[in-house]
Amino acid sequence: MKRIALTGLALAAVVAAGAGGYWAGIRGLPVAGLREWLGVEATLAAAEPTATGAVIYYQDPDGKPAYAATPRQTEDGRAFRAVRASEDVSFEDKPPATVATSPAGPRRVLYYRNPMGLPDTSPTPKKDSMGMDYIPVHEGEDDGGSVVRVSLGKLQRTGVRSELAARRVVGRLVRVPGMVQLDERRISVVATRSDAFVNEVASVTTGDRVTKGQVLLRLYSPDIAAAGAQFLSDLNSGGRDSAVGGARQRLENLGLPPEAIAEIERTRKVPLSMTWRAPRDGVVLERNVVDGMKAAPGDVLFRLADISTIWVLADVPEFDLGAVRLGAPVTIRVRSLPGRTFEGRVSLIYPQVGEATRATRVRIEIANPGGVLLPNMYAEVEIGTGDTAPVIAVPDSAVIDTGTRQVVIIDRGEGRFEPREVKIGLRGEGFTEIREGIAEGDRVVVAANFLIDAESNLKAALRGLTPAEAQP
Structure with a gap:
């Protein structure tokens, strides 16, 4: 730009002097001024560094943001300016042109490395195939170890x-699916140990809630009647305690409830129908008895379950199993109760891995207030892991x-x-x-x-x- 401005000033001087007075104007200048005027452009041209290296691209001669990969001309016929490697813009941090010095003096150049990162070094300055200068590596910049230096x-x-x-404290939640199941320890079965005939069944159906001691059915059993008669005979005859005790034991072996035996002993009479009651509080899961039917020994008449406490069985993938510990806190959500959570802890990690699923079953015991959690419900389980x-x-x-x-x-x-x-x-x-x-x-x-x-x-x-x- 300086060169263009000075050239314009020179042209303006020529026009101002006129075609006939140009030499007169020149003669009017002092010799020292003429020498200074003629040497300005040469001095500026010498101060500009000479471009080196291969041609990278071509740019508009007026400096506009117009570029080309091959030679090109403007609309008025002027050629694009060739930009060489030394003139290209670089985003790397370059050291200043002056020699780097330290309190002990200038740093010694160890070697020169390839500017493109290739495994090529040189003890002396050189250029690569594209005309780019090798980068000097000074003393203290290459430690030869694993330390990386970044500007x-x-x-x-x-x-x-x-x-x-x-x-x-590092911890995470293991999120796995689960299924609500009954507590195996809270399931009871009502059955007879001898042949019996059902006289009457209480108005209890599957799904009803019963309480401990509630009457479920009345039945007649010949074996129970015979054992009861023998027990009553021993009591009335004032038999030995061993004989009475043997008859009582037979009634207990036939499954007669203690309160029924006490009733025989109090009334000194064997009832025709024995009353069978619910052994626990719970829900009727099965009712397999009707009035007048004959029940064989071992037949399941009623199946009851206490659902005040329930299990959730979750399948933990094998790769997460190492993070799960006994007693780990668990949060459980079910889809039928949005916004409600249940808290529990891991009570058991089953000792086998599923061959098909590659997962291990984990058992969580939780309270079931109101019995809102039902068997076979789907559950979303979050198990806390990590140490405190x-x-x-x-x-x-x-x-x-x-x-x-x-x-x-x-x-x-x-x-x-x-x-x-x-x-x-x-x-x-x-x-x-x-x-x-x-x-x-x-x-x-x-x-x-x-x-x-x-x-x-x-x-x-x-x-x-x-x-x-x-x-x-």
């Missing part, structure tokens, strides 16, 4: 961010997991980073436990760490590809 400008552009490794003791942990984004190893990037300050292989533990709530590799207070990179890891891997790969005799 401060590049750190700001890539968004590298780091945090301190600290102690915290704090451990060294870092954000999940700080861990680079390749599948075979886990790496974190240690921020050593001043643009220096060191990859560190670690052993991880539990993950949860956005944090990962670190069991080996780093200590509390170490600063780890949590953002853009993949870029630093890539540079570290590239550095190691280039060292491995470079022959021993070519390494600096």
Whole structure:
């Protein structure tokens, strides 16, 4: 622009002098001024550096944002300006043109490396096939280890961010499906131990709730009647205690309730129909008896279940099984009761893994107030995992997991980073436990760490590809 402005001033002077007075105007200038006027453009042209390297692209001659990969002309016929490698814009942080100095003097150049990152170095300055200068590596810039140096400008552009490794409680929720089931210990069956004929069944049906001692049915059993008569005979004759005790034992063996035996002993009479009562509070799950039917020994007449406490059986995948502990807190939700949760704890981890599902069944015992949870309901189970003791942990984004190893990037300050292989533990709530590799207070990179890891891997790969005799 300076060159164009000075040329314009010269043309203006010629026009002002006129075609006939040009030499007169020149003669009117002092000799020193004429020399200064003639040397301005030459001085400015000498001050501008000469472009070197291969032609990268072509730009509009007026500096407009118009570019071309091949030679091109403007609409008025002017050729685009060729931009060479030394003139191209670079986003890398370049050192100043002056020689870097330190209190001890200028730093010594160790070698020159390929500008494109290829495994090629040179002890003297040189250019690559595209005309780009090799980059000098000064003393102290190459430590030969695993530390990666990144310029401060590049750190700001890539968004590298780091945090301190600290102690915290790491836990997570294992979310698995479950099924509501009856507590096996709270199921009872009403059955006879001898042949019997049902005289009358109470007005109780499947699904009804019954209380302990409630009358379920009346039946006649010849075996019970005979045993009752023998028991009554021993009582009336004042027999020995052993004889009375034997008759009582026979009645108990036939399943006669203690209150029925006490009734025979009190009234000194064997009733024709024996009363059978509910052995517990609960819900009638099955009713398999009707008036007048004959019941064989062992036939299930009623099946009752207490649902005040119920089980939830959840299938935990094999890979999550190691995080589940006995007594772990559990939160349960069912679809039929939106917004309502039930709390419980893991009471048993079954000792086998399903061959088809590769999951292990876990049992949770929970209270069932009002009996709102019914058998075979689908449940959504959240099992809490982790220890209450704090451990060294870092954000999940700080861990680079390749599948075979886990790496974190240690921020050593001043643009220096060191990859560190670690052993991880539990993950949860956005944090990962670190069991080996780093200590509390170490600063780890949590953002853009993949870029630093890539540079570290590239550095190691280039060292491995470079022959021993070519390494600096």
